[in-house]
Amino acid sequence: MFAKTTRKLLLTATALAALAAHVPAAHAQDATQMPTVTMMVGGIDKQIYLPYQLAEDLGFFKKYGVNMVLSTEQEGGIGAEDAMVSGQVDFAGVWYVHTIDFQLHGKDVVDVAQLSGAPGERIMCATNSGVSSPADWKGQSVGVTDLGSGTDDLTLYLAARYHLSTQDFTRVGVGAGQTLVSALQNNRIVCGMTTQPTVNAIETMKLGYSGIDLATTAGAEKWLGGAWPAAAVLARADWVKAHPQETQAVVDAMVATMHWIDTHSAQDIADHLPPDFVTNPLTTEAQYVAALAKDKGQFLPDGMMPPGGPEKVLDVEKLAGKISGPVDLSATWDPQYVIAANKLEGYSQ
Secondary structure (H helix, E strand, C coil): CCCCCCCCCCHHHHHHHHHCCCCCCCCCCCCCCCCCCEEECHHHHCCHHHHHHHHCCCHHHHHHCCEEEEECCCCCCCCCHHHHHCCCCEEEECCCCCHHHHCCCCCCCCEEEEEEECCCCCEEEEECCCCCHHHCCCCCCCEECCCCCCCHHHHHHHHHCCCCCCCCCCECCCCHHHHHHHHHHCCCCEEEEEECHHHHHHHHCCEEEEEEEEEHHHHHHHCCCCCCEEEEEEHHHHHHHHHHHHHHHHHHHHHHHHHHHHHHHHHHHHHHHCHHHHCCECCCCCHHHHHHHHHHHHHHCCCCCCCHHHHHHHHHHHCCCCCCCCCHHHHCCHHHHHHHHHCCCCCCC
């Protein structure tokens, strides 16, 4: 799930086309003279990442004073977080955990708006398996995207919370989508961690059920012991310092979007997204809306970091063996822009 920081730094054709529109910042509020900023998202059509495109489609970026050029990372291309840290885009719409990873590699990256309090994943377990908690994995094989991936880290952490060591069960890299479905169908795994629309596909095929909910903030609190902040708006700390006006405008737009999500139905949200996001070979509109209604609780209403969220992410990374030195969590999250945005919207913090 987590993009590797060693990916080759090549922009996709989509991102290059988007970046060609980048123009110098201006202070006039005319749409043609607004400052232009760029953001790459780690899979812009994924339901867990819907707020970025929704903000654009609601007109909020322009409303708050910026032209936003959105792009998405492509399979085999540059990771959104790598494009941001290398200066090829201004912002990345990716998971908060990257701030920790970059700090360990000497890069100062900051989260300026937190959009979700859960990974957006569900652990789907085979029908009639009887699995109701990680304790039931003993002697079983559990599917993760890849060994060493984010889903693997979370699986290890869940197992440890329920007193299982790596000797008690087997982790199997099964990819995502159809390959995970096949592994469950052919009894290679008893459970597998995945997101929508694969969750719906498994349920529709009656291959399995959602045994463990990591798709909502309440689910993360139950199973991980606290909110696990995921989707966020990340930028290089030096860029933010040099562009406070543009940063504030982007955060204003995202915070307004999160309040909009909180006060609108799944159907309303789907109606404001591109049609091919909600109806495609992987999902029907009805399935998309049903899945969003079920997992809408992952989205935070105000863009603020959940209490204890950074500490929980660090705990997971430590147990997964990803932490090689000291981490200053205070440098990974800057709440000032979100606080100002909420005040602008009439909400206090």
